[in-house]
Amino acid sequence: MATEVFAPAKINLTLHVTGQRSDGYHLLDSLVVFADFGDRLRVTPASEMSITVTGPFAEGVPLDQRNLCWRAAELFGETVSIELEKNLPHAAGIGGGSSDAAAVISAMEQIFDRAIQGDPLTLGADVPVCAVGKAVRMQGIGDQLGLCHFPPLCAVLVNPGVLVPTPLVFQGLTSKENPGMGALPQPDVPSDVWDWLVAQRNDLQAPAIAAQPVIGGVLEGLSGLAGVRLARMSGSGATCFGIFEHAEFAKRAAQHIQKAHPDWWVRAVQLS
Template identity: 65%
Template sequence: MAIEVFAPAKINLTLHVTGQRPDGYHLLESLVVFADIGDQLRVSKSDEMQITVDGPFAQGVPTDQRNLCWRAAELFGETVSIHLTKNLPHAAGIGGGSSDAAAVLNAMEQLFEWPCSASALSLGADVPVCQRGRATLMSGIGETLSETDIRPLDAVLVNPRVDVPTPQVFKGLTTKNNPAMTPMPAPDQNHALWHWLADQRNDLQAPAVAAQPIIAEVLATLASLNPQIARMSGSGATCFALFETRTQRDAAAQTLKQRNPEWWVEPTTLT
């Protein structure tokens, strides 16, 4: 018996760094949504741990204990065989590894028919929210999660195919005590949502641009397509642009693919 699960791309529409604890963990506030594109996994019971990988971004993915999927299975406490089809770029700020690990935990709970007794937070700040896979307000170090209503958003994701190591980006933060997010508007207030999003931030965007200046080029290119919002997700380098309609989104994606064929460009719906 095998369980097949989807690991969607995680998008931080906002990401405010509001402080740092004495143990070094950063305090965050973020509105997290999920795309309808992502990795695919197949998990089955096995006498020994095993990971196999294919897909357009399979190269360089570890198949041993370095893989967060392996560590997720160890956290659950059972041995499984995992096949991962890697469709999302690496070190891209869209939670690929965290979403994969969360998918493994969810699959193992179905496969073995009992809940994981250990905290998914030990695998990383994004793993608990990725287990939910739906619009969530995340705060603290990733342990405080609150469901929120948000209408589906038409978006284009763009990654210039450069890696941005998360520790390097956090190290580049000049200020770690930044203003918190303001309260979200009601989900049926579309124009209020656009204004609210425009007033929020990704505090990791500036240090990520310093580490990989091409991110600024991506953001400028997205802005030239007249989206409602253009911003970087997570610690980068993936950026997103939100559009009012699917037609505008698809036209923007086509333009981006023609202008920058070396970039990873995907139209998607965020929920």
């Protein structure tokens, strides 16, 4: 029996790099939310593993063990066929591959009526948080997750179509021991939420801009649009987001950006 699942875009509203372990892994403190837009998957029990990919970003997606979905199925320990509709850009700082892997695990847990026995963290730091699929504070190396209450946000996601190698971005950090987020705001006090968000950081933003200056241009463009309250980069880039006062501002902003830059990936979304 086939099971269909949704793999939403993951957005790091904040991303504070708070240290580095002796084994090289970086310690993070990040508020992660998810968009109402993403990839879609159909998972079916099969006699042998297979992956087929369609969608606007299908090109270049591996169809073998290099694919994180394939590795997620192997970790689960059953054989399935996976149909992936790839709507999210690759290596974009929005957890596309990790969200896909988490969705495969979710589908297989439904199909085979059992929980996964292996540790999803072995697939990557973002896989466990993507398995949560709603607002969560992620700390450590992605192994410390705490659900949190955060109000829905109207946003525009913009990716200018450049790749930013994550190792290069981390290498560009001037400091790897920075303050964490501190206490989260009261979600039912809008002014507290806005003030708190603006006071936070993405410590990877500056080195990503140094590697790909167009990211700075995206953020500058978002910051100048009507109704915007915050513009920041997600993850290690290159996707940036603008948070808007309400959905109509976000919709108009997305239309404006897409018209000015038809080759960029732009989506008005709700984050929660």
